[in-house]
Amino acid sequence: MSLFYFGSSRQQQFEMDLPHQGYRASKQRGRGPPTGGESMLFDDTSTSGMSTQGSYYTPGYNMAGTSTGMQGGVNNLFADPMANAAVMYGSSLANQGKDMVNKEISRYMSVNKLKYFFAVDTRYVLKKLMILMFPYTHQDWEVRYHRDTPLTPKQDVNAPDLYIPAMAFITYILLAGMALGIQKRFSPEVLGLCASTALGWMVIEVLVMLLGLYLLTVHSDLSTFDLLAYSGYKYVGMIFSVLCGLLFGSDGYFVALAWSSCALMFFIVRSLKMKILTSLASDSMSTGSGAKPQVRMYITVATAIFQPLIIYWLTSHLVR
């Protein structure tokens, strides 16, 4: 969203940059971002996004600088004073827009909390994908803490993250477009419809879970982003089912659906059980503890049952 604030003179260079970034972002789902830059990204939270934006912009600047140099045909990059002035104006406009965007965003949600969810690395992503597809051999489901704050996903494989759900969501939309194209039912509106449908169901699920947790006074430390992360893990199962459906036909789709549903239900129940049921210890000491664990178990099981239903609902029309 910060790309919209560039000066118009530099529009075409950055549009050339944009599909490249989008392609890399969606195809690199199995690999995390480079670990050196990522550790700097997470530790340097004092400068509130300036360092991250700076490191993101410089590749674009270099590309655009060399391309204008090549078009001018001279070795010196800024030989043309008008191009120099335009670059300066565009970069000052971009900085203003960037500051405004950062200020507005940090009013609505804390960017530091969001950065915690994206501090991942390759090893974590691979292990988490393995656990999502085959959770039966994973022994220790406890989220580890470090002096009262939860550990980042880089250091603890049980911590929820938002990188896998975001990438899986984008990959799911692209895969849906491809599946519809194979069946010759593709049109560009379908992609937007698919995306907003999936997004709408995710919002509904997070709202229902928040409502359920509030009504039953479960004082867990599950924030909204945690619930968003846990409800976004089903996209991995969806991608797996659609891929098997495309490769092996309708039978492969149902086998993959059954497998990923069972794995996902097991994963959700084990992960949420730790967070929801163990908050009982700090809560009500005396009465009502007879009904409470059962009711909390109902929430966990209801969430788990909901996952295969929504996976089937969102993918069955893609595999005929």
Place this chain on the structure above:
Amino acid sequence: MGFTLYTLLQAAILCVNSVAVLHEERFLSRIGWGVDQGVGGFGDEPGIKAQLMNLIRSVRTVMRVPLIAVNSVCIVLLLLFG
């Protein structure tokens, strides 16, 4: 299944409107969900019914003024664009 974000927004507005029109003394007190009947014992364990009554009361208090604005905007837009 077509499920645009606009549909989601419409559903949210309709739900919040439906909570806002529950009248306090004509309806909620009659069925025992009024604000004066909510307080159980002190301390822990409010229970589902008390939490729900709290939620209804807070939604009605908070969303009364913004709902006026949002409903006016919706009325104008629907009159203009059908």
